[in-house]
Amino acid sequence: MTETTRSTSPPDPSPASADALSPTGAELDTLRRRTTAVLVASQVLGGFGVAVGIALAALLAAEVSGSAGLSGLAMTASVLGTAVLSLPLAALMARRGRRPGLVLGYLIGAVGGAVVVLASVLGSFPLLLAGMTVFGAGSSANLQARFAAADLAPPARRGRAIAAVMWATTLGAVLGPNIAAPAGRTAAALDERIPVTAGPFLWAAAIFLLAAGTVQVLLRPDPLLTARKLAEAASPGTQTPGGRSLRAGLAAVSASARARLALVTLAVSHTVMVGIMVMTPIDLDHHGAGIELIGLVISGHVAGMYAFSPLMGRLADRIGRLALIFSAFALLAVAAALAGTAHGHHGQTAAGLFLLGLGWSAGLVGGSTLLTDSVPQAGRAAAQGLSDLVMNASAAIGGAVAGLVVAQAGYGWLNALGAALLLPAALLALRTALGARRT
Numbered sequence: 001m002t003e004t005t006r007s008t009s010p011p012d013p014s015p016a017s018a019d020a021l022s023p024t025g026a027e028l029d030t031l032r033r034r035t036t037a038v039l040v041a042s043q044v045l046g047g048f049g050v051a052v053g054i055a056l057a058a059l060l061a062a063e064v065s066g067s068a069g070l071s072g073l074a075m076t077a078s079v080l081g082t083a084v085l086s087l088p089l090a091a092l093m094a095r096r097g098r099r100p101g102l103v104l105g106y107l108i109g110a111v112g113g114a115v116v117v118l119a120s121v122l123g124s125f126p127l128l129l130a131g132m133t134v135f136g137a138g139s140s141a142n143l144q145a146r147f148a149a150a151d152l153a154p155p156a157r158r159g160r161a162i163a164a165v166m167w168a169t170t171l172g173a174v175l176g177p178n179i180a181a182p183a184g185r186t187a188a189a190l191d192e193r194i195p196v197t198a199g200p201f202l203w204a205a206a207i208f209l210l211a212a213g214t215v216q217v218l219l220r221p222d223p224l225l226t227a228r229k230l231a232e233a234a235s236p237g238t239q240t241p242g243g244r245s246l247r248a249g250l251a252a253v254s255a256s257a258r259a260r261l262a263l264v265t266l267a268v269s270h271t272v273m274v275g276i277m278v279m280t281p282i283d284l285d286h287h288g289a290g291i292e293l294i295g296l297v298i299s300g301h302v303a304g305m306y307a308f309s310p311l312m313g314r315l316a317d318r319i320g321r322l323a324l325i326f327s328a329f330a331l332l333a334v335a336a337a338l339a340g341t342a343h344g345h346h347g348q349t350a351a352g353l354f355l356l357g358l359g360w361s362a363g364l365v366g367g368s369t370l371l372t373d374s375v376p377q378a379g380r381a382a383a384q385g386l387s388d389l390v391m392n393a394s395a396a397i398g399g400a401v402a403g404l405v406v407a408q409a410g411y412g413w414l415n416a417l418g419a420a421l422l423l424p425a426a427l428l429a430l431r432t433a434l435g436a437r438r439t
Contacts, residue, residue: 036164038214041214045214048172048176049203054078055176055200060197060201063195079274079392079396079399082137082388084133089141090384091385092104099215099220107212108138109137112205115131121198138204151226159312160316163309163313166309167309170303249383256375257432261322265425266390269328269359271394272336273305274399275418276418277298281294288344304354304355304358312362329425336422337419339415340415341415
C-alpha cells in the first residue's frame with residue numbers, strides 16, 4: 001500500500017484515524033485478499049487450538065471431579081464462556097476495530113488453557129470449570145473472525161468471504177483431536193504433575209498466543225475501521241461514535257425484519273445442531289457402536305460443518321441469503337428425521353449427522369451474511385457480537401436440555417423436538433420473504 005493512500009488531514013486521536021486507510025480500486029482488492037489470507041491463517045491456528053484443547057476435556061473433567069456424570073460440564077462451561085465473552089469482545093471491536101478484539105479473545109483463551117492445566121495439577125474442579133469458561137474466548141474470537149472477513153467484501157461476495165474463513169477451521173478441527181493424546185504425553189514429559197488429559201490445553205494456550213501474534217502483526221490496516229472510513233467517505237456525517245454502541249446494534253437488529261430472521265436462523269441452527277450432536281455418541285454407544293465408529297461419525301459431522309462452507313458461501317451469493325436459509329432448515333429437518341429413526345442403523349445415523357453439519361453450515365453462512373447485509377455499518381460489529389451471544393447461549397441451553405430429553409424420552413424424541421424447533425423459524429423466513437416481495 002503506498003503512502004499516498006493515507007489521510008493528509010491533521011492527526012485525529014480516534015482509533016479509526018490511527019488504524020484505517022481509504023484504499024480505492026486495485027488497492028482495495030489487494031487489501032481484501034491480504035485481509036482474508038491473514039484471517040484464514042489465524043483461523044487455522046485458532047481452530048486447531050480449540051480442537052486440541054477440548055478433545056479430552058470430558059475425560060479431564062471426569063478425572064478431576066471423580067464423577068463421569070460431571071464430565072459434560074466442561075464443554076458446557078466452554079460454550080457459556082464463548083457466549084458471555086462475545087459481547088465484551090464485540091464492544092471492544094465496535095470502539096477500536098477487529099484487531100484488538102481478536103487479539104484479546106485469543107489471549108484470554110490462552111489464559112483459560114493455562115488455568116485448566118493449573119486446575120488439573122491442583123485437582124480443583126471449580127477452577128477447572130472457570131478455566132474452561134475463559135477458554136471459550138478462543139472460540140469467540142474464531143466466530144468473530146468470519147465477520148471480519150465480510151468487513152471489506154462487496155455485498156455480492158460477502159457470503160464467499162465469510163465461508164472462506166469458516167472453511168479454514170476444517171484443518172484445525174480435523175487435526176486437533178488426532179494430536180491431543182501426543183500433546184498430552186509431551187506436556188506430561190515436561191512436568192510429571194500434569195495429567196496426560198490436561199496436556200492438550202498447554203498446547204492450546206501456546207497456539208492461541210501464536211494466533212494472537214499473527215493477528216496483531218499482520219491484520220493491518222484494521223478491516224472494520226477501514227470499512228467505516230470508506231462508508232463515511234461515501235456518506236459524510238452518517239457515522240457517529242454513539243452509533244457503534246451495543247445498544248445501537250440491538251436497536252438495528254430490532255428495526256430490521258431481515259436482521260431478526262438472521263438472528264433467529266443463527267440461534268436455531270446452532271441449537272438444533274449442538275443438541276443432536278452432543279447426544280449422538282450416547283445413542284451410538286447404546287446401540288453397540290465402538291469408539292472408533294463413534295469417532296468416524298463425528299468426523300463426518302465436522303466435515304459437513306466446515307468442509308463445504310465455500311459451497312455455502314457461493315450459494316449465498318448466487319441464489320440469495322433467504323434461499324440458503326430455507327435450504328438450511330430443510331437439511332436440518334432431514335438430518336433429524338434420519339438420525340431420530342436410525343434405531344441402531346449406524347450408516348443412517350452417520351448420514352443424518354453429516355447432513356446435520358451441512359445444514360448448520362448453510363444456516364451459519366446464510367444467517368451471518370444476511371445479518372451483515374441488514375444492519376447499518378455503525379451498529380454492525382455490535383449486532384454481530386449480539387448474534388454470537390444469542391446463538392451460543394441458546395446452544396448451551398439446548399445441550400443441557402438434550403440430556404434431559406434423552407434420559408426421559410429417548411434420542412428419537414430429541415430429534416423430533418429439534419425438527420419442531422425449525423418450524424417457527426421457517427415460518428418467520430417465509431413471512432420475511434413474502435414481506436420483501438411486497439416492498
